[in-house]
Amino acid sequence: DAKTTQPPSMDCAEGRAANLPCNHSTISGNEYVYWYRQIHSQGPQYIIHGLKNNETNEMASLIITEDRKSSTLILPHATLRDTAVYYCIVRGTSGSSNTGKLIFGQGTTLQVKP
Amino acid sequence: KAGVTQTPRYLIKTRGQQVTLSCSPISGHRSVSWYQQTPGQGLQFLFEYFSETQRNKGNFPGRFSGRQFSNSRSEMNVSTLELGDSALYLCASSLFAGGENYGYTFGSGTRLTVV
Numbered sequence: 287d288a289k290t291t292q293p294p295s296m297d298c299a300e301g302r303a304a305n306l307p308c309n310h311s312t313i314s315g316n317e318y319v320y321w322y323r324q325i326h327s328q329g330p331q332y333i334i335h336g337l338k339n340n341e342t343n344e345m346a347s348l349i350i351t352e353d354r355k356s357s358t359l360i361l362p363h364a365t366l367r368d369t370a371v372y373y374c375i376v377r378g379t380s381g382s383s384n385t386g387k388l389i390f391g392q393g394t395t396l397q398v399k400p
Numbered sequence: 401k402a403g404v405t406q407t408p409r410y411l412i413k414t415r416g417q418q419v420t421l422s423c424s425p426i427s428g429h430r431s432v433s434w435y436q437q438t439p440g441q442g443l444q445f446l447f448e449y450f451s452e453t454q455r456n457k458g459n460f461p462g463r464f465s466g467r468q469f470s471n472s473r474s475e476m477n478v479s480t481l482e483l484g485d486s487a488l489y490l491c492a493s494s495l496f497a498g499g500e501n502y503g504y505t506f507g508s509g510t511r512l513t514v515v
Contacts, residue, residue, distance in 0.1 A: 320503060328506075328508055329506025329507050330492075332502070332505065373443075387456045388433075388443075389445065
């Protein structure tokens with residue numbers, strides 16, 4: 287079973303920030319939070335990952351709470367092309383036998399509206 | 401650079417037949433994973449290979465098998481096809497085992513329909 291809980295759907299206005307929450311209350315100290323998204327009929331796309339510090343790249347920012355029990359993916363200026371299913375995944379660090387086994391939940395369907 | 405290439409893109413097979421799907425990872429990537437995606441079960445992990453060795457296996461029957469070649473290309477095979485095997489089969493590659501550091505790059509998948 288997935289170790290994360292996400293809302294099934296969210297709407298966002300084009301040009302505004304999209305904030306996608308994820309709960310992972312049973313996360314272990316050596317487990318990372320990864321975010322992927324899947325645009326219709328395509329394979330999932332890696333977005334960002336983090337352990338405990340906030341992270342930012344050209345696609346998004348990841349905010350992880352201090353207790354690491356939840357996180358938020360932020361798309362700073364959502365466009366229509368950001369409409370997709372967003373998956374939050376918890377996975378172990380190297381040395382763990384399950385690092386390659388991504389367990390996808392149902393994700394959040396983000397609809398960006400003009 | 402070229403992405404993850406999966407062939408064929410679409411496939412129709414008859415129940416009871418067997419099928420082989422192919423995946424060419426990004427050049428230099430040594431880790432290849434396979435996933436099955438269906439509307440009912442979502443994305444489910446099948447197996448992961450790294451340097452020709454299976455590192456991880458998901459909860460699928462023995463009819464599902466895979467292998468990785470010395471050039472990192474991978475194939476998965478499904479024998480004795482069932483209607484429920486109809487799905488999008490996705491391959492993902494990574495530089496490091498387990499998708500460490502940079503995550504996985506997924507292909508566009510092979511859409512298998514069993515009739």
